[in-house]
Amino acid sequence: MATITSAGLGSGIDVEGLITKLMTAERAPITQIQTQESAIQTKLSAYGTLKSSLSTLSDAAKALQTKSNFSSWTANVADTAAASATVSSSASAGSYSLNVTQLAQAQKTRSAGYDSSSTTIATGTLQIDLGTLASDGTTSTFTADSTRSFSVTIDSTNNTLSGLKDAINAAKSGVTASIVNDGSKSRLVLTSDSTGASNAFKLSGLTGFDFDPAATSTSTLTSTQAAQDAEFTLDGIEVTRSSNTVSDVIDGVTLTLKSKSTADTTLTVASDTAAITTKINAFVTAYNNTVGLMASQSNYNSTTKTAGPLNGDASIRNIQSQLRSIMSGSVGSGSVSRLSDVGIQIGVDGKLTVDSTKLGKALSDPTKDVASLFATNGTTSGLADQLVTRITNMNDTGGILTSRTDGLNSTIKTMDKSIAALEARMTSIEARYRKQFTAMDATISSLNSTASYLTAQLSKL
Incomplete structure (x- = not known):
């Protein structure tokens, strides 16, 4: 023990x-x-x-x-409805007179109305040519860019409105297709991916879907919006650009054009x-x-x-x-x-x-x-x-x-x-x-x- x-x-x-x-x-x-x-x-x-x-x-x-x-720096546009501006460190102080006469826009066209997106259309090859649309005020001219030419094949496997839309989008040609139904008819709507007169497009080769931006009255498709550049004056200097976002006119300043001006407005860049x-x-x-x-x-x-x-x-x-x-x-x-x-x-x-x-x-x-x-x-x-x-x-x-x-x-x-x-x-x-x-x-x-x-x-x- x-x-x-x-x-x-x-x-x-x-x-x-x-x-x-x-x-x-x-x-x-x-x-x-x-x-x-x-x-x-x-x-x-x-x-x-x-x-x-x-x-x-x-x-x-x-x-x-x-x-x-x-x-x-700060940038201010007096008429905020016409434009806005942003600045980078490379900007300099200044005041400018700005007048927006035209906004850049992308070309848009639409087809005739079809009963549905599955309605049968013609077969063939749709040629899509992108290029520049020019006008002297009375006559328009379209000049194709050979580097931006595409073809879309429509055969018995895809000869519907929906099939054409998918084929165009798959081609990634710079033109986007969609179908809009207004309640009674379906229409193919084609829109250029970029704004500006240099991004117009011409369609040919497929019955019912031809379009010439320089001869819209004789085209099968209807133009709903023409391709055009932005136009504005800065201190009386006429400027044309393909986009409404402009960063190469004033050093260090990026302009965003919003609408046509009703009168000259002032752009001010200050410290x-x-x-x-x-x-x-x-x-x-x-x-x-x-x-x-x-x-x-x-x-x-x-x-x-x-x-x-x-x-x-x-x-x-x-x-x-x-x-x-x-x-x-x-x-x-x-x-x-x-x-x-x-x-x-x-x-x-x-x-x-x-x-x-x-x-x-x-x-x-x-x-x-x-x-x-x-x-x-x-x-x-x-x-x-x-x-x-x-x-x-x-x-x-x-x-x-x-x-x-x-x-x-x-x-x-x-x-x-x-x-x-x-x-x-x-x-x-x-x-x-x-x-x-x-x-x-x-x-x-x-x-x-x-x-x-x-x-x-x-x-x-």
Whole structure:
């Protein structure tokens, strides 16, 4: 039968309590290292938060880093029913008089009515020729393009209205066929895949389905819409295009023609100062957030006597100094060389404030090169470009942020090794204490037994 033992049972001494107190004292170095490690972990976490904030600042700065970032434009057509416009970064400011006289359209023809789509039609070969329809106002001429000529065979396997539709669509000739039922009759409708006079088509060779766009009155099929180009004037210059979407007339501007103009309308292309202002304000916000974060991480509250996780850290002071140096510096020697020239002031707390009115005037003034203040201009780096470069360097190998976090991580690893070694030592020390107390307990128990025996013997005398 197993014997139940407990340290101190023989002597009546609280051996477990003594061992616990002794081990608490022995573990004091471990507790001290753990406290130090917790403080370093807090610093490491603070640096992680700072890295994230600096990354956000870098992204905001990248939106202002190059001249093209400032090439934001808007386009407006006064008569929105006549046309609309979009712009790219290659646009330039300007105002134009626009008058839409004709929209581009695709040729459409329809057949006579048939009882149904399965009605039998003639067999033969339908010739489809695409080409250009020209007119001098009285006479129309169709010129076929030999590279766009197709033939469709209709035999006993597909000589229905539906079969003809499927055969035309399978040919992928640039003409699409469909069947429209008006409730009593079915008609084959043919439409050119593209707008413009150069995408007209002529049909021949199949009885009941011939069509000449230059001689519609003698054709079997009926013209419902002639192929024609878009025509408009821009500042009095006559322009013709095959599509209603025109992107090769004004550099960087795409016009979408919608309807004929009732009168001349104005197309205006101007700098999109609102978009640029948004980018600058986003940059200011990101910068202020980073400055505020570093202030809270490194401050000391004398009232509560508490310090931020990076209080007294030389690296944080170095980063603060680098950012402040860039933002308070000057770029070039033009009319816009400092932030204050565009209404951005640096406060005593290091944060930026924006005078929206002054910034708006600077952006609207063609004599003020606001872009060069932030972006790279030849060999001169603007403030945003400098910030991106500096933050990148901080995070590179050997950079201040990388070196600092690597150093903290290295210290933590060293502490973990020390704790592991001390923990192994604690196991050995506790085992020694238990062995010593067990021996003591046995000795005292033996002495107590002897004392009890002697007492009993003496009492008999």
